[in-house]
Amino acid sequence: MIITVTLNAALDITYEVADLALWGSHRVSAVRQRAGGKGVNVASVLSTFGIAVTATGLVGGGTGAAIRADLDARGVRHAFGDCAGESRRTVNVVSTASGDATIFNEPGPVVTAGEWRSFTSWLDGLVRESGADVVVASGSLPPGAPVDAYAQIVELVRARNARCVVDADGEPLRRALAAGPDVVKPNLAELRAVTGVAAPLRGAAVLRRLGARDVVVSLGADGVLVVPADGPAYRAAAGQRLAGNPTGAGDAAVAAIAAGLARGHDWPRVMGEVVGWSAAAVLSRVAGEVRPVEAARLAAMVRIEETDDAGKA
Amino acid sequence: MIITVTLNAALDITYEVADLALWGSHRVSAVRQRAGGKGVNVASVLSTFGIAVTATGLVGGGTGAAIRADLDARGVRHAFGDCAGESRRTVNVVSTASGDATIFNEPGPVVTAGEWRSFTSWLDGLVRESGADVVVASGSLPPGAPVDAYAQIVELVRARNARCVVDADGEPLRRALAAGPDVVKPNLAELRAVTGVAAPLRGAAVLRRLGARDVVVSLGADGVLVVPADGPAYRAAAGQRLAGNPTGAGDAAVAAIAAGLARGHDWPRVMGEVVGWSAAAVLSRVAGEVRPVEAARLAAMVRIEETDDAGKA
Numbered sequence: 001m002i003i004t005v006t007l008n009a010a011l012d013i014t015y016e017v018a019d020l021a022l023w024g025s026h027r028v029s030a031v032r033q034r035a036g037g038k039g040v041n042v043a044s045v046l047s048t049f050g051i052a053v054t055a056t057g058l059v060g061g062g063t064g065a066a067i068r069a070d071l072d073a074r075g076v077r078h079a080f081g082d083c084a085g086e087s088r089r090t091v092n093v094v095s096t097a098s099g100d101a102t103i104f105n106e107p108g109p110v111v112t113a114g115e116w117r118s119f120t121s122w123l124d125g126l127v128r129e130s131g132a133d134v135v136v137a138s139g140s141l142p143p144g145a146p147v148d149a150y151a152q153i154v155e156l157v158r159a160r161n162a163r164c165v166v167d168a169d170g171e172p173l174r175r176a177l178a179a180g181p182d183v184v185k186p187n188l189a190e191l192r193a194v195t196g197v198a199a200p201l202r203g204a205a206v207l208r209r210l211g212a213r214d215v216v217v218s219l220g221a222d223g224v225l226v227v228p229a230d231g232p233a234y235r236a237a238a239g240q241r242l243a244g245n246p247t248g249a250g251d252a253a254v255a256a257i258a259a260g261l262a263r264g265h266d267w268p269r270v271m272g273e274v275v276g277w278s279a280a281a282v283l284s285r286v287a288g289e290v291r292p293v294e295a296a297r298l299a300a301m302v303r304i305e306e307t308d309d310a311g312k313a
Numbered sequence: 314m315i316i317t318v319t320l321n322a323a324l325d326i327t328y329e330v331a332d333l334a335l336w337g338s339h340r341v342s343a344v345r346q347r348a349g350g351k352g353v354n355v356a357s358v359l360s361t362f363g364i365a366v367t368a369t370g371l372v373g374g375g376t377g378a379a380i381r382a383d384l385d386a387r388g389v390r391h392a393f394g395d396c397a398g399e400s401r402r403t404v405n406v407v408s409t410a411s412g413d414a415t416i417f418n419e420p421g422p423v424v425t426a427g428e429w430r431s432f433t434s435w436l437d438g439l440v441r442e443s444g445a446d447v448v449v450a451s452g453s454l455p456p457g458a459p460v461d462a463y464a465q466i467v468e469l470v471r472a473r474n475a476r477c478v479v480d481a482d483g484e485p486l487r488r489a490l491a492a493g494p495d496v497v498k499p500n501l502a503e504l505r506a507v508t509g510v511a512a513p514l515r516g517a518a519v520l521r522r523l524g525a526r527d528v529v530v531s532l533g534a535d536g537v538l539v540v541p542a543d544g545p546a547y548r549a550a551a552g553q554r555l556a557g558n559p560t561g562a563g564d565a566a567v568a569a570i571a572a573g574l575a576r577g578h579d580w581p582r583v584m585g586e587v588v589g590w591s592a593a594a595v596l597s598r599v600a601g602e603v604r605p606v607e608a609a610r611l612a613a614m615v616r617i618e619e620t621d622d623a624g625k626a
Contacts, residue, residue, distance in 0.1 A: 015404075015417055022333060025416040031399075062382070066375045086344075091328075091404055093417060103338040104328055104406060 002046055002258050003132045005123065005153060006039030006057035008108040008142040009080070011066050011089045019097040029096070035070040036090065036288075038139035038167060041251035042258065045277065045290050047076045051259050054079050056126055058119055058142065060109050061086030079126055081119040085109020088142075108142040116145060120152060127160045133262045136254060137176075138167035150176035163261050167254050169193060177210040183257055185216045187250065200225050201233060201307065214267075216274065218253055220246070224274050225307070226267050232306045236271035238279045239301030248288025252281040255290075268304050275302040315359055315571050316445045318436065318466060319352030319370035321421040321455040322393070324379050324402045332410040342409070348383040349403065349601075351452035351480060354564035355571065358590065358603050360389045364572050367392050369439055371432055371455065373422050374399030392439055394432040398422020401455075421455040429458060433465060440473045446575045449567060450489075451480035460484050467492035476574050480567050482506060490523040495574065498529040498567055513538050514546060514620065527580075529587065531566055533559070537587050538620070539580050545619045549584035551592045552614030561601030565594040568603075581617050588615040 016030040035044075043055035055076060059067050060083040067087055071078045088108035094101045111119075127135060135157040137150050146152070150172050157164040163182040166173065169190040177184065184207055188200060197203035204215040204227035214228040223237030256277040260270030276299025280290045283298075329343040348357075356368035368389060372380050373396040380400055384391045401421035407414045424432075440448060448470040450463050459465070463485050470477040476495040479486065482503040490497065497520055501513060508523075510516035517528040517540035527541040536550030569590040573583030589612025593603045596611075 015419075017417065020335060021415075022335060023413045023415055026418065028417050028419045031419050062375050062379045065378075069375070091417070100336045102334075102336055104330065104341050104404070105339065106328075106341045106344050 001130050001132045002051065002053045002262050003123075003126060003130065003135045004039035004043040004046075004053060004055050004057075004258075005135060005137040006037040006055065006139055007111075007145055007149060008140050009035065009037040009040055009057045009059050009064075009067050009087055010108075011063045011070070011087065012036035012092065013089055014092045014094060016094050016096050019095050020093060020100075020102055026093075033066070033070070035067040035076075038251050038254070039136060040067070040071070041248055041288050042136050042138060042255045043076055043078070044074065044288070045252050045255035045281075046259060047074070048290055049255075049259065049292050049295075051262070053077065054126070054130060056080055056123060058083045058109070058111060058115065059087045060084055063087040063089055081115075081122040083109050083111050083115045083142075085111065085142075109144075111142050111144040116149070120156060123153065124156050124160070127157060127162055132160075132162050134163050134165065134258045136165045136167070136258045138251070138254060140168075141172055147171050148175040150181075151179040154179035154181045165254060165258055165261065167250070174210070177207060177212050180211050180213065182261065183214045183216060184212045185218065185250070185254055185257060187218045187220070191217055201227065204233075216253070216257060218250055218278075223302075224253065224271060224278075226271055228267050231267065232308060234267060234271050234304055235307045236275045236302050236304040238275055238298065239303060242279050242282045244282040244284070245287050246282055248281045248284075248290075249278040251288065252277040252290050252295075271304050272299045272302045275299065314443050314445045315364065315366045315575055316436075316439060316443065316448045317352035317356040317359075317366060317368050317370075317571075318448060318450040319350040319368065319452055320424075320458055320462060321453050322348065322350040322353055322370045322372050322377075322380050322400055323421075324376045324383070324400065325349035325405065326402055327405045327407060329407055329409050332408050333406060333413075333415055339406075346379070346383070348380040348389075351564055351567070352449060353380070353384070353389075354561055354601050355449050355451060355568045356389055356391070357387065357601070358565050358568035358594075359572060360387070361603055362568075362572065362605050362608075364575070366390065367439070367443060367445075369393055369436060371396045371422070371424060371428065372400045373397055376400040376402055394428075394435040396422050396424050396428045396455075398424070398455075422457075424455050424457040429462070433469060436466065437469050437473070440470060440475055445473075445475050447476050447478065447571045449478045449480070449571045451564070451567060453481075454485055461488040463489035464492040467494045478567060478571055478574065480563070487523070490520060490525050493524050493526065496527045496529060496570055497525045498531060498563075498570060500531045500563065501533070504530055514540065517546075529566070529570060531563055531591075536615075537566065537584060537591075539584055541580050544580065545621060547581060547584050547617055548620045549588045549615050549617040551588055551611065552616060555592050555595045557595040557597070558600050559595055561594045561597075561603075562591040564601065565590040565603050565608075584617050585612045585615045588612065
């Protein structure tokens with residue numbers, strides 16, 4: 001059983017417009033909406049693969065109700081805690097003329113200290129009662145959440161003998177490292193921002209020294225790198241150049257990591273799935289959607305090689 | 314008692330962003346939302362003046378629930394019918410740098426024939442049980458609503474011996490005319506589109522020949538013109554040039570017309586209020602809000618004159 005935590009869950013709204021004009025009035029020709037936020041996206045992918053998962057986090061207001069309703073409609077199990085504030089929306093305006101997108105991100109609800117305490121108790125109960133093996137904590141923090149929110153979650157999860165994957169950045173990631181997460185998954189920009197190091201192997205080594213057990217760095221089109229506590233580092237890359245929409249590729253990668261941890265797969269095997277699932281997300285017509293058959297086909301084509309670049313030290 | 318009908322009620326969402334960049338990603342610094350749609354706005358204004366009013370129309374889904382919740386919070390009485398589709402949102406992105414706005418309008422729910430029939434029964438019951446004097450039908454039709462929706466409403470209202478004000482345009486307005494509405498209130502562009510006549514007095518006379526009893530034409534900064542069935546035509550204009558936001562001025566004008574009809578005021582007096590309330594909406598800091606003290610002050614300054622331009626014939 002995997003639990004995903006999304007503290008700033010969202011309702012992702014997509015508007016199609018003929019074209020976008022600054023300061024104009026636009027008739028929206030099509031509206032789509034879908035529960036989102038990184039952890040929710042991870043749960044969606046896992047659910048598509050038939051892997052037992054529950055999405056939790058904090059939601060509130062009418063938008064929170066819409067997030068729950070969408071997950072119900074898609075058959076994604078969820079057990080969110082409540083907050084008094086209104087969950088955030090993201091509005092993604094896509095021009096049907098050019099395909100370009102213009103995005104508006106609401107900040108999200110202000111979480112009070114009491115709501116945060118209630119949520120940590122709620123999460124602790126959920127991990128205990130579900131016997132979860134793996135907890136994934138991903139995405140930005142809502143206003144008001146403590147900056148060490150992910151550190152607290154890592155401690156709570158480890159105290160329940162489950163493993164914790166953190167996909168975050170900046171100070172919340174830095175704080176989480178000290179609590180000893182089992183896996184962190186920065187991309188190159190996030191790695192550089194936290195460590196000050198641009199080279200992925202050396203940067204990953206810094207994250208390990210700061211407390212992470214295994215470090216997976218997503219390298220965009222160049223694939224991924226894993227620097228584990230035990231055994232050699234590996235690089236993995238797709239067997240073909242991919243043209244598509246990278247939205248959701250990172251969440252598909254985190255889903256593959258969580259699935260691999262829960263199933264006890266070794267890193268070379270997990271890395272094949274990380275790249276295959278990400279590649280399937282990139283090639284998908286619907287942003288963030290991953291078709292298992294496509295993911296398996298792409299995973300079989302992944303090139304994996306041990307890497308012991310001097311930069312590792 | 315006044316009833317306002319809003320068939321395509323909306324949740325009006327305002328986003329503040331530092332500045333708008335085409336194809337960029339924007340952090341929304343402030344979110345405001347408010348129930349809207351023309352009839353809802355008319356009910357809000359009447360409610361601010363302490364005039365008994367009930368907002369009805371069709372709402373559905375989570376956005377429909379948010380529309381009802383906002384009216385509850387603002388103390389505006391409402392009794393909407395339900396539809397299965399999701400009520401529309403409008404997203405108004407305002408740049409804090411320039412004050413300019415970029416607007417996205419969702420199309421609204423597709424109303425089925427069965428939902429439309431249920432609504433007309435619902436409205437008939439509401440008019441009968443409330444003993445309404447005046448029913449206001451304003452704004453665009455949702456997809457699926459019959460093009461003669463306003464004509465049907467006028468007939469229903471007249472059969473209950475109440476008076477009906479229609480603020481619509483295009484074919485729905487043209488159809489409504491044949492049913493004999495007590496007042497229609499086009500602006501100049503709407504008048505020209507329906508009659509093919511650019512001169513307001515002559516255009517209003519055409520609307521009267523097509524079935525409207527009294528015609529009020531809003532002339533923007535030049536005030537308003539009324540061409541009633543009984544008595545002379547009047548023009549009224551604000552006593553000062555107004556700089557501000559014209560959003561909601563038309564709805565404030567319709568609110569003043571409905572209030573005047575309900576109270577049995579004569580046209581010169583109503584015209585003073587039409588211009589005063591509209592002017593208060595233009596000068597308001599919050600779009601569409603009308604402060605009664607300000608509206609009364611401005612109404613007292615309105616210049617009203619009889620007009621018998623040869624064009625009237």
